[in-house]
Amino acid sequence: MTADQYLYQILSREAVDSGPHSPARGCQALLLPIIQQWAGNQLAGVAPSGSFAKGTANASGTDIDLFISLKSDTTNTLREIYDGLFEWMRNHQFSPRRQNVSIGVKVGGFDVDLVPGKRQDPLSGDHSLFRNRTGTWTKTNVATHIGLVSGxxxxxxxxxxxxxxxxxxxxxxxxxxxxxxxxxxxxxxxxxxxxxxxxxxxxxxxxxxxxxxxxxxxxxxxxxxxxxxxxxxxxxxxxxxxxxxxxxxxxxx
Structure with missing residues (x-):
């Protein structure tokens, strides 16, 4: 077996279903009603944003990232958004974990990172995220990340x-x-x-x-x-x- 054959064999073993019945979509479907109740009319959308969306996921040891986009006219501060989502998930028995820009929960054996962000304006994909470790905020664009890596x-x-x-x-x-x-x-x-x-x-x-x-x-x-x-x-x-x-x-x- 050549080195390339060996590595491709590993990649085949680690292949991840990214289709409509994938673990990421299943976790999204389960969490969506809970997130909708929390965000109400301020919810712009929820979508996979990490390695599943980019095509860089492996079957072993991969978190599922769900990006929670809130509308630009949301009046809550970024800290209030982050803390509010944490408390909401705790009240729904998810035992959440505070991470840097995300909140970690377990769903059906999968580690799911919830990333709440507020749109900077109604048209662009630029979002403001709360940085829990420093108490500050940062700007990012998940669509830009996905496009750069996946392409x-x-x-x-x-x-x-x-x-x-x-x-x-x-x-x-x-x-x-x-x-x-x-x-x-x-x-x-x-x-x-x-x-x-x-x-x-x-x-x-x-x-x-x-x-x-x-x-x-x-x-x-x-x-x-x-x-x-x-x-x-x-x-x-x-x-x-x-x-x-x-x-x-x-x-x-």
Missing amino acids: SGRLDEIRILKLWRNQKRLDFPSFYLELTVIEALRTVYYGSLSANVWMVFEYLRDSFMTARVQDPANTNNILSDELTQEAKMTIKRTAIQALSAQHWEEIVT
């Missing part, structure tokens, strides 16, 4: 790197990882999956520590600041270990 042509490489991250228990936020893979392969032709993944490991070894990664929907949001230098060094060291491995089975399974 990158690097979904297989991203999925392999996500599996590697999870199996090595690395702290590496998903969107930061996705943009890092895209940047590492920016000048590389499409071709051998294993060769491309190898180049990503080389990038993590050589350039990752000093690379400045911005949110493409908000250049003031520096994604690379989400990790400490110590956390970045752990990623670099683990990439160096991958580059010294004799077999792919030592890198990802």
